[in-house]
Amino acid sequence: MSIISVNNLSFRYSYSNRYILKDISFSIDETEFVLLAGASGCGKTTLARALIGLIPQFYEGEYRGEVSILGMDPATTPISKITSQVGFLFQNPENQIFMTTVERDIAFSLEFRGFSREEMRERVAWAMEIMGISHLASKRIEELSGGEKQKVALAGILALKPKILILDEPTAYLSPMSARELMDMLKRLNTELGITILLIDHRLDLAVEVAQRILVMKEGELHIDLPIKEAFRHNLSKEYGVNVPTLIKILDAIRRRGFSLDPPPLTVDEFIDLIKMGEQYDRG
Amino acid sequence: MIVVENLYFTYGSQGDYVLKDINLEIGEGELLAIMGDNGAGKTTLVKHFNGLLKPTLGHVYVDDIDTRDVPVSELSRKVGMIFQYPEKMFFSERVWDEVAFALRNFGYDESSISRLVQKILNIFWLWKYRDSSPFILSGGEQRRLAIASVLVWNPKYIVMDEPTAGQDAVQREILLQIINMMVSQGKTVILVTHDVEFVAEIRPRVILMSNGEVMYDGEATRLFRNPDILENAGLTQPILFKLESRLRNLGLIEEGFNTIDEAAKKIVSLLGGKHL
Numbered sequence: 001m002s003i004i005s006v007n008n009l010s011f012r013y014s015y016s017n018r019y020i021l022k023d024i025s026f027s028i029d030e031t032e033f034v035l036l037a038g039a040s041g042c043g044k045t046t047l048a049r050a051l052i053g054l055i056p057q058f059y060e061g062e063y064r065g066e067v068s069i070l071g072m073d074p075a076t077t078p079i080s081k082i083t084s085q086v087g088f089l090f091q092n093p094e095n096q097i098f099m100t101t102v103e104r105d106i107a108f109s110l111e112f113r114g115f116s117r118e119e120m121r122e123r124v125a126w127a128m129e130i131m132g133i134s135h136l137a138s139k140r141i142e143e144l145s146g147g148e149k150q151k152v153a154l155a156g157i158l159a160l161k162p163k164i165l166i167l168d169e170p171t172a173y174l175s176p177m178s179a180r181e182l183m184d185m186l187k188r189l190n191t192e193l194g195i196t197i198l199l200i201d202h203r204l205d206l207a208v209e210v211a212q213r214i215l216v217m218k219e220g221e222l223h224i225d226l227p228i229k230e231a232f233r234h235n236l237s238k239e240y241g242v243n244v245p246t247l248i249k250i251l252d253a254i255r256r257r258g259f260s261l262d263p264p265p266l267t268v269d270e271f272i273d274l275i276k277m278g279e280q281y282d283r284g
Numbered sequence: 285m286i287v288v289e290n291l292y293f294t295y296g297s298q299g300d301y302v303l304k305d306i307n308l309e310i311g312e313g314e315l316l317a318i319m320g321d322n323g324a325g326k327t328t329l330v331k332h333f334n335g336l337l338k339p340t341l342g343h344v345y346v347d348d349i350d351t352r353d354v355p356v357s358e359l360s361r362k363v364g365m366i367f368q369y370p371e372k373m374f375f376s377e378r379v380w381d382e383v384a385f386a387l388r389n390f391g392y393d394e395s396s397i398s399r400l401v402q403k404i405l406n407i408f409w410l411w412k413y414r415d416s417s418p419f420i421l422s423g424g425e426q427r428r429l430a431i432a433s434v435l436v437w438n439p440k441y442i443v444m445d446e447p448t449a450g451q452d453a454v455q456r457e458i459l460l461q462i463i464n465m466m467v468s469q470g471k472t473v474i475l476v477t478h479d480v481e482f483v484a485e486i487r488p489r490v491i492l493m494s495n496g497e498v499m500y501d502g503e504a505t506r507l508f509r510n511p512d513i514l515e516n517a518g519l520t521q522p523i524l525f526k527l528e529s530r531l532r533n534l535g536l537i538e539e540g541f542n543t544i545d546e547a548a549k550k551i552v553s554l555l556g557g558k559h560l
Contacts, residue, residue: 039452041422091450146322172450173368175321175478176520202452205481205523241454246481246523246544253548259555268526275536278555 002027003164003196004051009065011046011055020046022220024065028198030163033190035207035228036200038217039241044200047217048166051198052088053079070163084113087157089150091169102128102144103137106156113160127155130193131185147178154185164196165189171203179203183210205245208232208266216240229263247271286310286333286363286441286472290342293328293496301340302328304496310474312440315467317475317483317504320493321518326476329493330443333474334363346441361390364439368446370430374418379410382418383433390437400436408432408462424455431462441472448479460486484508484522492517505542 005027012019020043028034036044049055053074056063067074070085099105106127110120128134131151136144144152150170157165167186171179187210189195201207208214214231216224218240224231232248250271251264265271286309293303303325310316318326331337332344335351344351346362367373376382380401387397405411408428413421418429427447434442447459463486466473477483483490483504490507492500494517500507507513508525521529524547531537536554541547 039454040424169450173322173446175518176480177321177515177518180520202450241452243453243456246484247527249544250524250527250547250551253544254552257548257552259552268523268530271527272530272534275531275551275554276534 004028013061035211042217087162089167127159287345292341315488324493325496335359364434
């Protein structure tokens with residue numbers, strides 16, 4: 001059942017006469033893990049803002065079309081009501097962390113939503129455990145690494161027990177190891193807790209391993225909406241400005257030599273399995 | 285040449301060194317990547333190159349000048365720094381003034397300023413924005429403006445902190461061209477980065493840091509064939525080399541591959557020319 005649906009959405013900011021979103025339509029089902037990609041300036045962040053009501057409620061402009069998220073209309077529903085069920089994580093955790101210690105920061109999002117002390121304590125402990133940061137509870141925020149801060153920000157969102165998570169380039173400032181940990185964590189949240197995930201990212205190398213479906217935008221339009229493996233039968237890089245994973249570049253080079261691996265392997269493990277199969281086929 | 289000798293650094297007054305016994309020589313015209321996890325000490329190290337930080341113990345020399353003996357303003361003429369969030373560093377109302385700012389500070393006359401600013405804005409495809417506010421530029425254009433504002437005074441050494449963070453494929457391509465251009469002009473380019481895929485594309489000399497110490501100093505390719513050192517430093521193997529390691533461990537290949545094309549060629553021959 002779809003829990004996000006966008007119909008013919010167009011938007012331009014009031015300070016500009018250029019439409020940033022042009023007639024966008026798509027829907028996302030419950031428990032899907034969707035990757036939203038495209039060059040800088042293609043409208044990804046604007047689309048995310050429209051899903052949680054920041055557009056048109058906070059950013060003014062010309063807005064056409066319909067959006068529905070968990071049955072709510074973001075154009076008219078109070079943003080705080082939307083964000084109590086839809087978690088939103090920014091690129092830079094610094095923008096999302098307010099309090100002095102980890103525990104207090106995670107509790108912050110609950111404090112003004114009227115939870116009892118008991119319930120707050122339980123939810124904070126639960127979120128820290130899921131994120132594997134219980135040992136950091138009393139640490140001061142400035143003692144944390146970038147990866148740890150990103151986990152704290154995510155725990156603060158999880159404490160609200162959202163049904164949907166929207167993440168805007170959460171790995172941009174993380175090291176490869178922290179970025180991979182975050183992706184594995186998202187995969188777990190998706191498969192174990194059934195949280196629907198919309199991930200906006202430039203670093204496709206990691207994201208393609210965890211997402212099931214990819215949306216690609218170009219100049220405000222939605223150009224591609226396909227299962228991940230399908231999408232990589234196209235040449236995504238040149239036309240869409242996305243950072244194509246090295247494995248896909250190798251696949252393209254193999255394709256140029258007149259061979260095709262189908263379906264395209266998206267992880268080193270899948271690649272190795274295919275090659276092993278090819279080997280056996282050869283020997284057999 | 286930049287020479288780092290027995291450098292120790294602590295932000296506090298005692299103990300807890302964030303840099304421990306660093307020794308390095310960086311030659312003129314070199315392309316270098318300083319790699320490591322967040323918190324490894326990369327940025328702290330490069331802040332010593334233009335004197336923003338002074339050694340707690342040991343010495344840093346830039347062209348034989350001890351950084352302790354001269355102010356940042358003097359070292360900045362030799363060592364240009366491009367920090368991570370360029371959009372947070374702009375303060376002028378016009379692109380033109382942003383680029384001219386340092387030249388005015390360094391006391392250039394107006395006709396030289398005008399010539400240099402025009403030239404650099406053209407090189408960086410920013411001329412059409414000369415009268416615009418830096419804040420209306422796109423992320424990629426802001427990044428280019430930040431680089432242009434430093435290159436305009438022609439420093440010999442350029443330090444770029446996480447230049448690929450948050451950059452799409454088009455901007456990465458442009459960044460590669462800019463780096464190549466700087467290197468071909470004989471500049472020393474020092475990239476501070478944990479982007480292993482980007483470094484695997486350009487294969488510079490790599491200095492790998494972990495917990496304030498240098499763990500490796502040498503060829504990128506040799507480092508990337510050593511997953512243990514990388515993982516200890518909080519980094520991962522670039523995908524090309526990960527694939528190579530796996531194929532080698534399975535005994536499927538003997539010689540490695542260095543490029544995407546070589547990998548494709550090897551794999552096609554492994555598959556015996558069969559269509560799967």
